[in-house]
Amino acid sequence: MRKWRRRTVRLRFTVLYGAMFLLSAVGLLAITTLVGLGGTRVSRFAPPGSPPVEPATLAAATDRIAWLQAQLSDVHAAQSRRLLIGAALALGVMAVVSVVLGRVIAGRVLRPLRTITAATRRISADNLHERLAARGPADEVKALADTIDELLERLENSFAAQRRFVANASHELRTPLATMRACLDVALAKPEPIPPQTAALADRLRTELDQVDRLLEDFLMLARTQHGALADRTTLSLRDLATAAVDARAGDITVNQLTVHSAGAVDSAWTQGNRTLLTRMIDNVVDNAVTHNHEGGWIRLATTVDGTTAQLVVETGGRILDQEQVDRLTQPFQRLGADRIDSGNGSGLGLSIVAAVAAAHGGTLDLRARPEGGLRVAVSLPAAVPARVPA
Structure with a gap:
């Protein structure tokens, strides 16, 4: 039920093309039926130039004509019924054929869009270098594919800039951290007695520097995992x-x-x-x-x-x-x-x-x-x- 509630483009195209084929079939059958019914009418009048009928045989001839007319009327009614039944069957067959043809044509019209959709879904943050590279005439579908390629190129450049920033910032920050840690070690290594408060402060600073160093390492790991290729x-x-x-x-x-x-x-x-x-x-x-x-x-x-x-x-x-x-x-x-x-x-x-x-x-x-x-x-x-x- 949910599938039919989704009014997809292919469903709308199927209905449109199917209705067009069906209306064409209905018009063709209507014209054929009218022509067929008009051609089966029988004239009740004698053709001009007929020889006169003798009175002795007039009564017998009239009865014969009435019988023939009744037979012709029956044949005409039977033909009309057969023609209407055939038209109804043909209309039913054309209805099925119209839906099938409409769906096939809609599928062919939408095939480039399905190809673009499938290719776009395959592209993620790990393979932004891929492109749709749609081929064909310069129509609306190719313009859409080229626009998506341009968007992917901008996204790839943005992700690359983000990776470079995280990696460079993490590496650059490690240099002053190492310098500060070395300065603390030098200060604590002096031969003069160090006040307990100074030693406690140095330990506290060293702990915080270690925490910042772990944070930078986590940044590098996160950037490598999210945007880097897996090796080894x-x-x-x-x-x-x-x-x-x-x-x-x-x-x-x-x-x-x-x-x-x-x-x-x-x-x-x-x-x-x-x-x-x-x-x-x-x-x-x-x-x-x-x-x-x-x-x-x-x-x-x-x-x-x-x-x-x-x-x-x-x-x-x-x-x-x-x-x-x-x-x-x-x-x-x-x-x-x-x-x-x-x-x-x-x-x-x-x-x-x-x-x-x-x-x-x-x-x-x-x-x-x-x-x-x-x-x-x-x-x-x-x-x-x-x-x-x-x-």
Whole structure:
């Protein structure tokens, strides 16, 4: 029902062309019927120049003529019925043929537009260098394709300028950060006694510089993931990457008395992609689970394979969250609040990087607020054939 409610251009063209063909058929059948019915009329008068009829045979001749006229009338009525039935059948056939022809002609007229639509859908931020390059006469369709090509060129230049700005700004900012860190180290390395306030201030500044350095690294990672080409693809196990990420945060997990366990059977969940990006993605998911947690809380990890999809699911407990706020966590610098173990860490780009890396590998990130409290993070990636382990 919904399909018929959509008044597409092809449907309108089909109705228009079908109605034109049908009206033409109706006019042709009407003219043919009128001509056929007019030609079957029988004259009731004797032709001029007929010889006179004798009175003796006049009565018999009149009866014979009346009988012949009755027969002719019956034949004329039968022919008229057959002609009308044939016209009705022909009209029905022409109605079907008109709709079919209208649809075929509408499809041929709209074929260039469908080609342009399909090509435009294939073009995304990762392949803005592609163009429609429509061929044919300089008509309205080619003008539309050329306009879309010009728009794609402007978008490509804009994305390239954005990538260059992010990369250059991040690299240029690292130089003064390194200089400031070196100045702090030199100041603290002097032989004279350093006041405790100065030492505390230096430690504080060094911590903030490290935070800014991590923020710049996140910017570079996000820019590379969103607009860069993936290279050095290899087959990796999501289970192994998740285990390595948990081992790397073992100290924080122990200090904050967090419990980490697997949910049911754990699959290797093989996928294919860039090792650096996938490692960073899973590190961010585990970091988010550790950071956004309560002291004495828990973390549940599961890796599964469902058909052609490999999935990593990380769940944490905690307070009941608002799903609308959770949906915004994939945007840069979005946080759930200060209910975290180490609220001083984190740039607000962690889950943004996770979503960008998953999308770059043809996967998705799904964030759900658990009804009983806490967060469920599910990363789905295309499954791959398991890598061969050397004997």
